[in-house]
Amino acid sequence: RPTITVGSRRSAPPPEPLAGRPPLLPITLVPTSAGTGSEAQSFALISDARTHAKMACGDRRPPGVGLRPAWAVLDPRLTRTAPPSVTAAAGLDAVSHAVESAGSTARNDLSQRCSRAAWELVSAGVERVCRDIGDDEARAALLLGAHLAGAAIENAMLGGAHACANPLTARFDVVHGLAVGLMLPHVVRINTADGADPYAGLGSGSLPELLERFLATARAPTRLRDVGVPRAALPELAAMAAGQWTAGFNPRPFGRDEALRVYEAAW
Numbered sequence: 001r002p003t004i005t006v007g008s009r010r011s012a013p014p015p016e017p018l019a020g021r022p023p024l025l026p027i028t029l030v031p032t033s034a035g036t037g038s039e040a041q042s043f044a045l046i047s048d049a050r051t052h053a054k055m056a057c058g059d060r061r062p063p064g065v066g067l068r069p070a071w072a073v074l075d076p077r078l079t080r081t082a083p084p085s086v087t088a089a090a091g092l093d094a095v096s097h098a099v100e101s102a103g104s105t106a107r108n109d110l111s112q113r114c115s116r117a118a119w120e121l122v123s124a125g126v127e128r129v130c131r132d133i134g135d136d137e138a139r140a141a142l143l144l145g146a147h148l149a150g151a152a153i154e155n156a157m158l159g160g161a162h163a164c165a166n167p168l169t170a171r172f173d174v175v176h177g178l179a180v181g182l183m184l185p186h187v188v189r190i191n192t193a194d195g196a197d198p199y200a201g202l203g204s205g206s207l208p209e210l211l212e213r214f215l216a217t218a219r220a221p222t223r224l225r226d227v228g229v230p231r232a233a234l235p236e237l238a239a240m241a242a243g244q245w246t247a248g249f250n251p252r253p254f255g256r257d258e259a260l261r262v263y264e265a266a267w
Contacts, residue, residue: 052169100159103199167240
């Protein structure tokens with residue numbers, strides 16, 4: 001398949017630097033896994049080497065001036081050599097981005113269009129890639145879907161599943177994609193418990209059951225006890241999750257009690 005290049009040629013001079021800051025060098029990103037969608041965003045994550053906590057840093061000036069890339073080159077052939085475990089974890093991360101950005105309280109018309117387009121691609125591609133790592137057509141769908149989900153995050157935000165996933169990575173070294181994939185069905189259930197559907201437009205049927213099917217196809221863990229999390233740690237994790245910045249954008253209030261309910265359901 002041909003390489004997909006996302007970007008636009010600049011016909012005017014670059015914008016003037018803001019607040020006296022010089023522009024960054026123009027950035028071109030070439031992702032080699034289909035998951036984070038970072039090539040569509042103006043933020044980067046830095047992990048504390050001691051605590052493993054994630055910190056966001058960003059520069060939201062226009063592409064070619066700030067941190068958002070001027071160009072992103074999406075070539076599914078470059079994802080072929082990722083191990084199956086990395087492919088699965090990254091794919092689950094892309095799924096979570098499409099779902100959580102769709103339900104975010106910061107969502108808008110642009111982010112919703114990106115979320116829905118991303119969902120169509122990642123939901124069609126993730127299982128096919130997990131079953132057949134040589135399926136380049138599915139890889140292309142997953143890679144473009146991950147990019148659009150990244151664009152959705154850039155224009156909205158995430159939610160409770162990421163708030164719960166980050167402490168799992170920090171405390172128990174659970175790979176991020178597996179952590180957020182494991183938590184997502186339970187967060188979706190709590191967010192739809194009152195009959196509301198903040199994820200409208202992401203297909204028909206039971207969304208949590210579909211997400212659990214993705215986990216099974218990816219051979220990903222479905223219980224916290226399977227990744228070495230003791231039940232006694234759940235209150236501490238819940239307190240950590242409630243303090244995550246993404247918790248504030250969950251479609252329902254998401255404090256310590258809600259996080260604990262989600263952890264207990266996932267244990």
